[in-house]
Amino acid sequence: MSQLIPILTLQGLAGIILLAGTLLVIAGVILLIATSAKSDKESIGEYKVFKKRSHYFIGLSVVFVVIIFVSLQFLPYSRFQNDADEVVTVVGIQWDWQMAHGITNKTPHQFLGKNEISLPVKKRIKFIVMSDDVMHNFGIYNSKGILLTQVEAMPQYKNELQYTFNQQGKYTILCLEYCGLVHGFMTATIHVN
């Protein structure tokens, strides 16, 4: 199983939460079927859960407030980030990625970059992501095929994503927003040294 899903990742944590929730739901379904009366005499006329429901309501509200408060500390948006060490401009175009160091004053249509780029390890990189035609999505995968982060590439808009590569190696960019027939072949490479 650990071959299939790496446990110590966001994906692994999501899997554990879903598994725990699913087991709870299955237990509930079995309990409700198992406790139903065999005869009319065994059944309770009415079953009141108002007190339990209020406890659940308060409990769940507290859990969600805590989750919301904690998780909103880690937002990927630029206003939550520090200054970047390096800037990379990225333009998505059916069906290729163009990347170049620095900020450009060219329009996405005029912009010329390369499909491969080298970046430094342990430095905060700001990707300024645009599109020349339709919606794309700039998804960064490590060499094991784990999705690390992503941002939409949109015509008429600039999206800024900051990311620090903590390990050297080859990273692959996949397009994660359906953008036409060759969508599944729209890739690029980042070499982190």
Place this chain on the structure above:
Amino acid sequence: MHLTPVELKKQRRLATTWSITFLILFPLLIALGLLLRLSQSELMKLLLANSYAFLTLHGWGMTGVLFSVTFASIWFLISTRFARLNINVGYFVYFTILMGVTGLTIATLIGKFGPGWYMLYPLPFKDPTWVPWSIRMATVSILVLSTGWLIGIIHVLSALAKEYGGFTNLLGWQYLVNQKSRKELPPIILITTVSLTVGLISIITGIILMFIYLFQSYETVLIFDPLLLKNMSFFFGRTLSSVTLYCAAGWMYALLPEFTGREWKTNKTLVYAWNATFFLILFSYLHHLYIHFAQLSSMQYAQITSHLSAIPATAITMFGVIMQLYHSKTKWSIVPLMILLGMGGWAIGSIAEAVDSTIVFNKALNNTLWIPAHDHTYTLMGIVLFILAFLFYLFSEKSNEKDRVAKTGFWIFVIGGYGFLLMLYLGGLSSIPQSYARYAGMRIESMHKKAVFLSQISVWFIILLLIGLFIMFFSLFAKILKKENPEL
């Protein structure tokens, strides 16, 4: 409300027509999904244009057919129990929807139009393989479908408002001011009103969006804001999907008491919960746009509403089901079993959706197979089970009829369904992207192998699911024939 036997027979015939349409269209739409999984598993080679046309029709078809059949079931329950509905309007809606579905089928299967069911602007106009007539046909077909839904919903809501003395009474506001002379409001009416009103807003948004697309197809120089149009597109499609689930949950409030023998009445808590849900569903689509960093900051805090929406919906509905079933005298015939497992599917899908709605997780799960995984959980193991429960309820002679054939089919369907979903979840957790017709181009060999392997297993589970479905259909068709022709 009293219906004459002739009126009742007419409404029943309309419900039967809808049921047969569903029984034919549903497996065909599953077959399109199966073809896509076969292409992904590399067991079969499909042209890319065909794969995406199938994917598009699968998405539109399922969303449209499931909403339509759910609406038709609500129509039947309301017209036979709570308010008089015009049968001609019912048939008008049916034929309009049928026309829309036919148009979409022609646009995708003959025109090869395949922008995906979100149809994100400006993609439909930027791929040279899609010919303008297919774009226009798809757009007009969605307009026709939407018009049918719009007229149907307005008719149901106005008939109910007339019956219960005004629209605010349908939302249960009279319960909040302790009006003594109030007419009792069945929970199904409250939930139907909330769901259909939200549905109405989302359909109107869809109609505006389709008009924009139609203009664009003729006036190529026009440029619209892609972010605004994506918001509209998701508000239309995703909200309609949520509305379908809430509508289907509505009949559960009406049907379950018939099996448990316990009352399920509207009270203040139920009114507060569903009015809160009314407000919160409007924002639930926003978690699909978290990775659009250019989106307004305030809209990116939709995580708060997404999480909060789980509280009233689960507190009320889940505890309602426990109140109905715990130590009750329920005989576990196929109908209550499907309703309970449908609730289970809804709950599991909601947990997965809540995880995806958390921005921190979203950047690692969004646009992977986790999205179709949670979507299919509450669709296949929620909405579809509710619809099948309704069909068995409609065509069974006795409410607690023992039906071994149908039950066997049901369990095969559930095993096949959850196996299919497990492969999608494992795919999502393995970061495999959604909407890839083939995995050969992704340049990460380990992920390519994993994606193909999971698709291959998935194919077997879909076949199992279809076998289960056909066994249930066999039992259902036998019941329909017996019920429609009692002399047989």
